[in-house]
Amino acid sequence: MKALEVHNISKMFPGNLANDNISFSVEKGEIFAIVGENGAGKSTLMNIIYGIYTPTAGEIYVNEQKARIRSAEDAIQLHMGMVHQEFMLIPRFTVAQNIVVGDEPRKGIFFDYTRAVREVKELSDKVALTVDATAITGDLPVGVQQRVEILKVLRRGAEILIFDEPTAVLTPEETQELFVTMRKLQSQGKTILFISHKLKEVMDIADRIAVLRRGKVQGIVNKKDTNEEELARMMVGRNVVLEIPKVEASVGPVAFSCHDLRVKNARGMETVRDISFDVRGGEIVGIAGVQGNGQDELVNAMIGFTRPTSGSMELNGKSMRLVTTAELRRQGMSYITEDRARRGLVMPYTVRDNSVMGQHLNAPFSRGLRMNYDKIAEFAEGKVREYDIRPGDVLDTAGSLSGGNQQKLILARELSLPHNFLIASQPTRGLDVGATEFVYRKLLEEKKSGKAILLISLELSEILGLSDRILVMFEGHIVGETTPDKTTEEALGLLMLGVGVDRKVVS
Amino acid sequence: MTIVQINTTIAQMLDYTTPILFAALCGVLSESSGVVNIGLDGIMRFGAFFGLLGAFMSNTPWIGLLFGIGIGCLVGALHAFITIKWNGDQTVSGTAINVIATGLMTYLLEYVFSTTGYSPQLQNYFGAQEYRIHLLFLEKIPVIGAFSNLSFMIWLGFICTILVHVLLYHTVLGLRIRTCGENPRAATTLGINVFRVRWFAVVAGAALAGIGGAALSISSFSGFSDSMPNGVGFIGLAAMIFGKWTPFGALGAALLFGTGQIAQSIIAVTGIAPKLAPGLTLILPYVLTLAVLAGFVGKSVAPAADGLPYYKEQR
Numbered sequence: 001m002k003a004l005e006v007h008n009i010s011k012m013f014p015g016n017l018a019n020d021n022i023s024f025s026v027e028k029g030e031i032f033a034i035v036g037e038n039g040a041g042k043s044t045l046m047n048i049i050y051g052i053y054t055p056t057a058g059e060i061y062v063n064e065q066k067a068r069i070r071s072a073e074d075a076i077q078l079h080m081g082m083v084h085q086e087f088m089l090i091p092r093f094t095v096a097q098n099i100v101v102g103d104e105p106r107k108g109i110f111f112d113y114t115r116a117v118r119e120v121k122e123l124s125d126k127v128a129l130t131v132d133a134t135a136i137t138g139d140l141p142v143g144v145q146q147r148v149e150i151l152k153v154l155r156r157g158a159e160i161l162i163f164d165e166p167t168a169v170l171t172p173e174e175t176q177e178l179f180v181t182m183r184k185l186q187s188q189g190k191t192i193l194f195i196s197h198k199l200k201e202v203m204d205i206a207d208r209i210a211v212l213r214r215g216k217v218q219g220i221v222n223k224k225d226t227n228e229e230e231l232a233r234m235m236v237g238r239n240v241v242l243e244i245p246k247v248e249a250s251v252g253p254v255a256f257s258c259h260d261l262r263v264k265n266a267r268g269m270e271t272v273r274d275i276s277f278d279v280r281g282g283e284i285v286g287i288a289g290v291q292g293n294g295q296d297e298l299v300n301a302m303i304g305f306t307r308p309t310s311g312s313m314e315l316n317g318k319s320m321r322l323v324t325t326a327e328l329r330r331q332g333m334s335y336i337t338e339d340r341a342r343r344g345l346v347m348p349y350t351v352r353d354n355s356v357m358g359q360h361l362n363a364p365f366s367r368g369l370r371m372n373y374d375k376i377a378e379f380a381e382g383k384v385r386e387y388d389i390r391p392g393d394v395l396d397t398a399g400s401l402s403g404g405n406q407q408k409l410i411l412a413r414e415l416s417l418p419h420n421f422l423i424a425s426q427p428t429r430g431l432d433v434g435a436t437e438f439v440y441r442k443l444l445e446e447k448k449s450g451k452a453i454l455l456i457s458l459e460l461s462e463i464l465g466l467s468d469r470i471l472v473m474f475e476g477h478i479v480g481e482t483t484p485d486k487t488t489e490e491a492l493g494l495l496m497l498g499v500g501v502d503r504k505v506v507s
Numbered sequence: 508m509t510i511v512q513i514n515t516t517i518a519q520m521l522d523y524t525t526p527i528l529f530a531a532l533c534g535v536l537s538e539s540s541g542v543v544n545i546g547l548d549g550i551m552r553f554g555a556f557f558g559l560l561g562a563f564m565s566n567t568p569w570i571g572l573l574f575g576i577g578i579g580c581l582v583g584a585l586h587a588f589i590t591i592k593w594n595g596d597q598t599v600s601g602t603a604i605n606v607i608a609t610g611l612m613t614y615l616l617e618y619v620f621s622t623t624g625y626s627p628q629l630q631n632y633f634g635a636q637e638y639r640i641h642l643l644f645l646e647k648i649p650v651i652g653a654f655s656n657l658s659f660m661i662w663l664g665f666i667c668t669i670l671v672h673v674l675l676y677h678t679v680l681g682l683r684i685r686t687c688g689e690n691p692r693a694a695t696t697l698g699i700n701v702f703r704v705r706w707f708a709v710v711a712g713a714a715l716a717g718i719g720g721a722a723l724s725i726s727s728f729s730g731f732s733d734s735m736p737n738g739v740g741f742i743g744l745a746a747m748i749f750g751k752w753t754p755f756g757a758l759g760a761a762l763l764f765g766t767g768q769i770a771q772s773i774i775a776v777t778g779i780a781p782k783l784a785p786g787l788t789l790i791l792p793y794v795l796t797l798a799v800l801a802g803f804v805g806k807s808v809a810p811a812a813d814g815l816p817y818y819k820e821q822r
Binding site: 052072073084091109111 | 677678694
């Protein structure tokens with residue numbers, strides 16, 4: 001039986017055809033993946049199926065019956081449930097409150113919290129997803145919060161579960177746990193729609209895969225008849241080089257160095273301990289490590305957001321002590337961040353304004369108090385062409401761009417600043433293959449032109465493919481230094497987990 | 508001070524507290540759903556005038572109370588219409604209501620009563636002896652005795668505090684109101700009609716502000732004066748923030764600000780006042796408000812979606 005059929009769905013946003021005549025059908029009990037680059041229209045499609053957006057044209061059938069879905073309520077009635085990319089949870093509420101809100105156990109007009117807790121416990125036992133019903137949701141790890149989301153949709157009797165990029169916020173371990181959960185749900189007869197741009201994951205979990213590009217279905221394939229390369233080609237529309245080419249560059253003088261650096265985090269815990277290293281022109285130094293081993297604090301200290309408790313840093317031979325972020329940027333430091341929303345861009349501002357931020361006070365972009373918007377627009381338009389930032393209107397807000405295009409915009413801005421040292425902090429986080437490839441190419445170009453690059457990444461393939469030297473961070477220390485030809489993913493992975501590290505060094 | 512003096516002072520303090528409390532409760536209810544209502548000072552002014560009007564025409568304060576509730580709902584509906592239906596800026600709408608209230612009430616005062624500054628005084632108002640709640644057995648006890656002879660409106664304030672608390676934290680609707688204030692998109696995905704919930708919270712809140720206004724003109728005083736509510740609505744907003752957007756927190760904060768008001772009178776009694784510049788003691792409650800806000804506003808966290816219009820299809 002077909003659990004869900006989508007016929008000729010189109011969705012027009014002002015100036016943007018997000019979904020263009022999309023059709024597919026999903027069998028009951030199937031894990032059906034929808035892949036596509038950021039901005040290909042996956043999330044729009046899911047929001048239409050779930051009733052959040054109204055389609056411009058097209059029909060949806062649920063259990064072979066024509067369905068009229070005009071609100072999330074309609075979708076819930078039809079036993080659909082959505083696990084959103086950004087969790088739809090209230091951090092202040094308890095787990096039980098979050099799971100039952102909208103369909104609460106009641107005594108008259110009163111909310112029966114005791115029963116809510118009991119029901120959540122029963123449900124969590126029944127589907128074997130463990131949560132603490134009375135915990136405050138905001139205090140829980142991301143993977144557990146996602147479990148709360150899944151329980152929430154299951155409690156509403158969901159038979160068709162839509163997962164919108166569920167792994168984007170998860171660690172690799174949490175992702176594996178999620179897949180176990182998804183298979184468990186499948187064995188209980190649920191139908192699963194899995195939205196992703198990570199081909200490895202899709203190949204891991206899906207039964208069938210639909211590929212979307214620029215709002216259109218490029219093809220629907222069985223997992224066993226395809227491979228990552230073919231999917232990547234369909235997604236991007238051309239051959240994608242997943243291999244990172246080797247680029248040789250002559251090593252120049254030291255651009256950045258730090259000695260015995262110690263940094264505390266916001267809670268006053270010392271998370272960077274006695275770190276010393278340097279980065280030379282024409283080389284990429286990769287920092288590998290499991291998230292939360294001091295990488296964030298190290299970057300914060302380097303860009304002048306926090307002051308180290310001790311130790312010293314030098315940029316191009318000059319001490320960085322008490323130097324402001326703005327001054328560091330003037331002295332040649334650029335910074336690509338994974339946190340596009342809070343650090344990389346001002347989301348409500350236009351592409352044009354974001355493109356010059358940081359140099360907006362320099363000629364020709366402004367003169368005295370007057371901004372020269374013509375010049376800024378001209379500059380931005382040049383960058384939009386050069387970096388292929390879509391949809392390409394410089395007056396679009398940064399927030400309306402897809403993640404990949406936002407990252408391109410950040411790259412365009414940071415690489416156009418006069419600089420000789422680049423910090424790339426998880427530069428491909430949340431990006432699809434096409435955009436990832438673009439970032440890699442840019443980083444290698446930078447290296448070739450003699451820039452010094454510090455690459456911080458959680459992706460080992462990225463670290464191994466790009467770096468000339470690799471430093472491994474564990475509990476705030478650098479526990480190993482190696483080069484890509486002398487190590488393997490496995491060896492690095494063990495080091496990152498502190499295996500074989502002299503505990504005396506670490507403690 | 509004698510027991511009687513202490514009790515009278517506390518009773519007076521409660522009298523000052525009540526309008527602040529209603530204003531704060533209006534803010535708590537409205538903002539819990541995500542709609543800032545800075546116009547509640549203006550709504551109180553509406554409530555104060557129409558409360559007096561109702562009481563004056565019918566010669567009973569009960570009708571005045573109903574008028575206060577009614578006008579509160581109406582002006583609240585205007586705010587809801589602008590900010591929820593049309594996604595107007597909540598601060599602008601609220602400020603407009605304040606400005607309209609200032610001018611319109613002055614006009615109506617002259618138009619209806621042909622007087623300026625003060626309305627005619629009421630014989631039958633909640634502050635009059637026959638409308639007070641008499642609990643004479645408490646009279647001789649220090650502090651508690653303050654509760655032996657209070658206006659009905661003061662008790663109504665306490666009752667409304669409990670009602671708003673129960674509504675927000677123990678009913679289905681309350682859980683939904685808070686969901687809309689924290690994450691309206693999440694509420695939508697759960698099938699909650701954000702617009703309807705916000706309409707309810709704003710209008711019900713505004714009704715409380717209307718009662719708060721009436722508490723000034725037909726309970727604390729026996730008539731409307733053109734200076735009403737004298738910034739009480741804004742002090743109420745401060746009390747809401749200081750009280751961390753919770754009803755009982757708001758009650759505590761309102762009591763503190765009420766004490767600030769009464770401190771004026773105490774200073775007058777103790778004889779320090781003549782040594783100070785005239786009028787200086789009048790700013791005491793407002794200085795207190797500022798001091799408290801400066802000291803605490805950072806530690807009190809508003810609902811996450813407070814003040815943000817909600818667009819269902821925003822990308």
